Amino acid sequence: MNLFSDPMKAKQYINWRYIDIPSPHNKNGTWVDYHLNDLAVWMPKFGHDVQIVQTHELYLQERMIKVVIELVNKRNAVREILNKYRKENPFPKEWIPIDPLCEQCNRIATTRALEVNLDKYKVHYICDECKSEGWSDINKGKLTWRLEWLAIWYVLNVHFEPYGKDHATPGGSRDSCIEIIESVLNHRGPYGFWNEWVGYSEGQKDFGDMSGSGFIGFTPTKWLEYAEPEVLKYHYLKTPPKRRIILGLDKIPSYIGDYDRAQRIYYGIEPFEDSAELHTIQRSYEITHFNNVPEYRGFQMDYQQAIILSQLVSPDQEGTQQAIKKLHATEILKEKVTEEIVDHIQLRLTLSRNWVTSKYAPDHLRIELKEEITPDILNAYSERIRNVVFDLGKILKKTKWTEEEIKQKMMDLREKAGLSRKEMNQFFQMLYQIFLGNIKGPRFAPFIAALDKKWVLRKLEEII
């Protein structure tokens, strides 16, 4: 991941400012540069008119210097407010709300501020780590974190800020920060509401809440390998903020399915009865698109379909054209393809190919066509099942090669043959064995429709 390969090397940077830590991968850059590069790639895809502000730059601004001076000058009033909530461990009288930088060992979290000279904008400190004592520039250090939080509200004029539930306890960090900004700085605090944390799962296993420090979860960059940013935004918006969201990359097809459904409902392609739920879906979809919903492109490339097709065509433009041809032939795509539709199909093929070849996809969705039918496959099933499979071949010969027709013919055959549920399972198992050498596979009708008809028929004839 984004860590040092040598933990011993990383150890020396404990308690350093992030801007001073070198990048774990790039000799010239810093830790911050490295992560900012990543951020610059994904942030514009999820956000809208986002401007990234770095705190160390903020500390150089006049408005920030003004508020730091004011908070230091009014530190007694600040301390009284904070100590109301710190009965156990109150700040002492001589408390100065600054974390100075140690000029000797370059650490910031190991120092204590002893006095300040606000004319020179310097702070006198002692460092518990290297035992040195000295003066350093206030703007090389920082305000203690609560005060930094409210100073940022003040300097950036924040009006609204949602926050995790850990800040929401009465008398907790947010309450005390609001009290300080309003009574000490005479400035209105931002409106906000709390939301539940986001959990991370793989399969049935819940790994707990996502966290940056111990790294539980996935990066937005990872998400973009498998799905569009709108899909994630919609999922967040649709879920009530006080309900826990559990995200797992193995569930990507289901998130995309939900988003595509919302799109169909939004454009009136799919009816939806429940009016309260309908409103939530519509508004979530609108906000996903920043209230500027584009016109409907006319076609949705189903992700499950894309998972199948992406494995049968090459990953280049020619492959996309082959896929489009297939979609036309199987009557899944009836529309005239615009440039927008081609781009959409190409993107979904790429995303689904990335996903199905990743560790998050189950093995049975990976397609490796089997050329040979071995006798053990045939022997594993009863004569009755073998005959139904053979009959399927005869029926499919006269079937128009579309997903719908194939599905219909299979249902007819099931009825005619009078297969029980158990026999039906064996019937499908045998089919997957014949084509994939596996007892499970992608959904059968779309899978078969995506294959070459002649090749399918030849395989089914071979079993006799």
Ligand SMILES: [Zn+2]
């Ligand atoms: Zn030091």
